[in-house]
Amino acid sequence: QSALSQPASVSGSPGQSITVSCTGSSSDIGLYNYVSWYQQHPGRAPKLLIYDVVNRPSGVSNRFSGSKSGNTASLTISGLQAEDEAAYYCSSYSGSATLYVFGSGTEVTVL
């Protein structure tokens, strides 16, 4: 069982906005502003999309944005495109012995 909880799937039509939630605890998301989001296409390695809750690495589209409130982080994809169809994982640095915790993953489907 993953330490962080994500919905199994989220879907939307092209051009729409969708939000993927990630719920943790006061030992990880609630304690640190070190939430990251990764995109994983089938058969590929994950790719860093968002770090430190709200920051995008160079080269990542500004259609991806992150936020946090309490123990829950969120990833919003605006202007949904077919290429956004992938699995999305959240991750947080943790104050527990398991230093890095991940979510169970959310499959995003573009209808």
Added chain:
Amino acid sequence: EVQLVQSGAEVKKPGESLRISCKASGYDFTNNWITWVRQMPGKGLEWVARIDPSDSYTNYSPSFRGRVTISADKSISTAHLQWSSLKASDTALYYCARLSWPSKVRIDSWGQGTLVTVSS
């Protein structure tokens, strides 16, 4: 360009030993900690262990401590993950990855993954 190139897929029998590798290039290997992440078939990501290549200081997830050994050889910019006695439950895709510098709070680059299959 940062690259982490992992060794190829492995098929082993229960009880056998195994070492998989991850060769880094495009940056100073001793600047960033290396970590390993497991992805079991159809499942999510799990943190395994991390190592500081500059002095080989390590940390393990409680779930994996005693089951695997992480190591690094800075002379050839390569990290390893090894098992002394594999179990069927070790079947998974294993990613090596680079932790951010200097904070070490996130993964910023990933290898392509090494599929380990353990079956009698």
